[in-house]
Amino acid sequence: MSEQQRDLTPQPNQILAEPATPQACAADLRTATEQQTAAGAARDQAVFARINAAR
Known part of the structure; x- marks a missing residue:
């Protein structure tokens, strides 16, 4: 078998x-x-959040 089966059960x-x-x-x-x-x-994220909120 060329393809290996992946185990998809939750881990x-x-x-x-x-x-x-x-x-x-x-x-x-x-x-x-x-x-x-x-x-x-974190500062960048806060600034971009303020910019988006102001729109």
């Missing part, structure tokens, strides 16, 4: 299945550069 979300521990949260922290990038993206 549990591994992120939601794992307990939130201090160690897991510490591993998810953003670097300073990532924080600045995220803050800039």
Whole structure:
């Protein structure tokens, strides 16, 4: 068989299945550069939302 069949049954979300521990949260922290990038993206999103709301 040249085509492999994909398993289409629902799979549990591994992120939601794992307990939130201090160690897991510490591993998810953003670097300073990532924080600045995220803050800039949030500002852009807020500005575009205001522009669209004003139309």
